[in-house]
Amino acid sequence: MVVKSDDNKIICRCEEVSLGTIKDIVHHFHCSSREVKLRTRAGMGYCGGRICRTIIEKVVQDINNEKVSNESQLSYRPPIRPVTFGQLGGSENDDES
Amino acid sequence: MNSFDVVVIGAGIIGCSVAYHLSKTGYTVALVDKGDVASGTSSRCDAVALICDKKPGIDTEMGFTSIQLYKKLAKELSFDFEFSSRGSLYVCETDQELEIANNYVNEQAAAGYDMKMVDEKELLDIEPYLAKDLAGGIWTEVDSTMNPYLVCFAFVEEAKKYGLKLYSNHEVKAIKKRPDGSVEAVVTDKTTIHTKKIVNCAGVWAGKIGQLVGIDIPIKPRKGMVLVSEKTKPVVSQKVHEFGYMLSKFEDINYSRNVSKVVEENNIAFTIEPTEAGNFLLGGHRSFKGYDITSENRVMRGIAERALRFLPVLKDIACIRSYAGIRPWVVDHLPIVSDVEEVPGFYIASGHEGDGISMAPITGRMMTQLISNHETDFNIDRLKFSRYKKSSQII
Ligand SMILES: Cc1cc2nc3c(=O)[nH]c(=O)nc-3n(C[C@H](O)[C@H](O)[C@H](O)COP(=O)(O)OP(=O)(O)OC[C@H]3O[C@@H](n4cnc5c(N)ncnc54)[C@H](O)[C@@H]3O)c2cc1C
Ligand code: FES
Numbered sequence A: 001m002v003v004k005s006d007d008n009k010i011i012c013r014c015e016e017v018s019l020g021t022i023k024d025i026v027h028h029f030h031c032s033s034r035e036v037k038l039r040t041r042a043g044m045g046y047c048g049g050r051i052c053r054t055i056i057e058k059v060v061q062d063i064n065n066e067k068v069s070n071e072s073q074l075s076y077r078p079p080i081r082p083v084t085f086g087q088l089g090g091s092e093n094d095d096e097s
Numbered sequence B: 001m002n003s004f005d006v007v008v009i010g011a012g013i014i015g016c017s018v019a020y021h022l023s024k025t026g027y028t029v030a031l032v033d034k035g036d037v038a039s040g041t042s043s044r045c046d047a048v049a050l051i052c053d054k055k056p057g058i059d060t061e062m063g064f065t066s067i068q069l070y071k072k073l074a075k076e077l078s079f080d081f082e083f084s085s086r087g088s089l090y091v092c093e094t095d096q097e098l099e100i101a102n103n104y105v106n107e108q109a110a111a112g113y114d115m116k117m118v119d120e121k122e123l124l125d126i127e128p129y130l131a132k133d134l135a136g137g138i139w140t141e142v143d144s145t146m147n148p149y150l151v152c153f154a155f156v157e158e159a160k161k162y163g164l165k166l167y168s169n170h171e172v173k174a175i176k177k178r179p180d181g182s183v184e185a186v187v188t189d190k191t192t193i194h195t196k197k198i199v200n201c202a203g204v205w206a207g208k209i210g211q212l213v214g215i216d217i218p219i220k221p222r223k224g225m226v227l228v229s230e231k232t233k234p235v236v237s238q239k240v241h242e243f244g245y246m247l248s249k250f251e252d253i254n255y256s257r258n259v260s261k262v263v264e265e266n267n268i269a270f271t272i273e274p275t276e277a278g279n280f281l282l283g284g285h286r287s288f289k290g291y292d293i294t295s296e297n298r299v300m301r302g303i304a305e306r307a308l309r310f311l312p313v314l315k316d317i318a319c320i321r322s323y324a325g326i327r328p329w330v331v332d333h334l335p336i337v338s339d340v341e342e343v344p345g346f347y348i349a350s351g352h353e354g355d356g357i358s359m360a361p362i363t364g365r366m367m368t369q370l371i372s373n374h375e376t377d378f379n380i381d382r383l384k385f386s387r388y389k390k391s392s393q394i395i
Helices: A019-029 A033-040 A053-064 A085-089 B013-025 B058-076 B095-110 B120-126 B148-161 B203-211 B243-249 B261-265 B297-310 B312-316 B353-371
Strands: A010-012 B003-009 B029-032 B088-092 B115-119 B136-140 B165-167 B172-177 B183-188 B192-200 B220-229 B239-242 B268-274 B280-285 B318-329 B336-339 B346-350
Touching: A010 A019, A010 A053, A019 A033, A019 A053, A033 A053, A033 B148, A085 B220, A085 B297, A085 B312, A085 B318, B003 B013, B013 B029, B013 B148, B013 B346, B013 B353, B029 B148, B029 B183, B029 B192, B058 B353, B088 B095, B088 B120, B088 B243, B095 B115, B095 B136, B095 B243, B115 B120, B120 B136, B148 B353, B192 B203, B192 B353, B203 B318, B203 B346, B220 B297, B239 B243, B239 B297, B243 B268, B261 B268, B261 B297, B268 B297, B280 B297, B297 B312, B297 B318, B318 B353, B336 B353, B346 B353
Parallel strands: B003 B029, B003 B192, B029 B165, B088 B239, B192 B346
Antiparallel strands: B088 B136, B115 B136, B172 B183, B183 B192, B220 B280, B220 B318, B239 B268, B268 B280, B336 B346
């Protein structure tokens, strides 16, 4: 369970979004974790939400007191870890896949 | 009993704009979406309102007016949607492209739109990281950018002040008609909403809503993938895209670029735009894959390859994420903003393909004028749904 004194804790390190900010948004808009992401950028950072995603889901679920529908949850998207455009688009890849 | 003057189906950027303009005019409005606000294409796209990529004529007129409306909205709405007019730059790879661009700019300039040709040197003054061997380009000062899903939120927040009722997580399952064929109610998986007027703003799903009243709306999903860069130095300061984008967008222009197989096959054309947060969005890609929005490896590689051609500096910059959206495509590339003769009280505002963000304000405005039986800002006969009945080979 989430307690008040934790509000300054940073949940999304990449985008520096605090627990308090996330809680405020959910209370105000009664929204899904996907909407929290769009409104705060939590989960949109360098790590692609791999550090913060599950905590965001949990906070949102606790406050809304119900299961957030599957469709609204945060999605997994490639690349699995950051990769340079040079590696991605370089000619050495031409014959793969 | 739930009863509203108008029920708007779909809370994407088009539905949100329509709902805002109707509410502000004084109608009682329900906005219904099967998910959250902006859960469809309007949160899976790029973020620019351009005139430089429109065909001369009604396309450009609507695009231009919409940018003016965005400027007003950015001041009027209390919710910030990150609007700015940064301009945009089209780059031409070859002298042949430059020549087509020149004709196009002359045509637009004759119609009063401010677009400028720039030569290879000016190109590098404007965007120093561009490849050194490009032929030139077009610079369009009015072209603007905003955050599309924040625009949706802004419209909804503002419309609520005028009484808008939002039904999120309500999937429309049926539409009831009266004996005379006019609309009577919208049935969702959770409730029934009575109304005499319905606006179908369901984007790529508009055809499915059309089926509920027995009409055939020929909108098809056209996929597009986007790559997101890490936050980095300003590799570009505005939307930059290859003129080939234009040429790949309109099937009627016959021009083929000298590109690799993966770029050719996947209909890839270089585009990049900065975001307010400091990341860059790279595209663009077009394909018909039904409702599939998974990320495709080959397409990601093709986009990266094409981007490196124009912006070699990207070589050491990281791609942190990819996503895909589906554009509501229609065969003649003009949206449907129209009543439907066969079903009194049923309206359509969908089919904006790659221009829905750009055209949202003007669409909301003109749909409100249609519903109020007022004259519309433009003659929109060409946007009528009935255009599809006349013949199957209009274009
Ligand atoms: C990669 C990409 C880049 C793009 N870049 C740009 C750009 O830079 N500039 C530009 O102007 N345009 C751009 N576009 C196009 C733009 O994104 C679309 O035209 C626009 O988002 C369409 O908005 P919409 O409101 O019509 O549809 P959507 O945003 O898809 O909204 C439709 C809504 O209807 C809802 N719905 C569907 N069925 C039902 C049902 N049965 N019951 C209830 N609700 C339902 C959906 O949940 C959805 O929220 C781009 C598109 C893509 C894919
Ligand atoms: S910690 Fe949230 S995106 Fe990395």
